[in-house]
Amino acid sequence: MTDNETRPLDEAAQAELKGVPEELIDSAGNGEELVKLREELEAAKQDILYAKAETQNLRRRMEKDIADTRAYAATGFARDILSVADNLARALESIPADLRDDEKFRNLVAGLEATGREIEKVFAGHGISRIAATGLPLDPHQHQAMMEVPSADAEPGTVLQELQAGYMIKDRLLRPAMVAVAKKPD
Known part of the structure; x- marks a missing residue:
């Protein structure tokens, strides 16, 4: 049989055609047009499922990117401020013990140490360890x-x-x- 020839439908297929508009069933009564439409519908359903899955994957990736951006937004600033923390630590280390005990420098040393502790506290607050x-x-x-x-x-x-x-x-x-x-x- 060629594609142009009509083929009779089996009983199950004929039962499915009950209630289907006459214009969808060809003159031979075999409903090839309906079968073609159903195949197109199934293909469209699959395309929609794939599109939904892709959209969901894209949404998840975007949410992860946003979370990463928020978590690591301070990276550039943190790198820059590390040199300040290093210089402060070197300044504290360079103060001789006799000056640490001197009444004139005691407040200066205490202020530098408090600044160092504050930097460490800010680092910890932003996840920098x-x-x-x-x-x-x-x-x-x-x-x-x-x-x-x-x-x-x-x-x-x-x-x-x-x-x-x-x-x-x-x-x-x-x-x-x-x-x-x-x-x-x-």
Whole structure:
């Protein structure tokens, strides 16, 4: 049989045609037009389902992007303010012990220490935390080895000294800790 020839429908198909308008059933009574319309309808339903799924996936991705943007919006500013925190810490470390006890400088030192604590509090409030380094094995995801130091006391690859503090912002690296790492003595 060719496509142009008409084929009679089985009883189940004829039962489905009951109540269908006459114009949808061709003159031979086999309802090929109706079958074609049903196939097109099923294809359209599938297309709609795929479009809905794609829209939902897009919405989820956008929500995640928005959440990430909110969580990490302060990254650039945080990197910039780290140098201020470093300079403050260096200033505090450079004050000799005899000046710390001097009545004239005691208030200055107390003010600098209070400023350092406030910076740490603000960092913590924004999810910025200092990376632990000294005494731990070198982690290339958090530490940047600046030099190797021969050591008989520490295992090779252990961080002996922190040259510059490293920081994380939530679960992302903000700045690696610059460290000196132990190596086997020569």
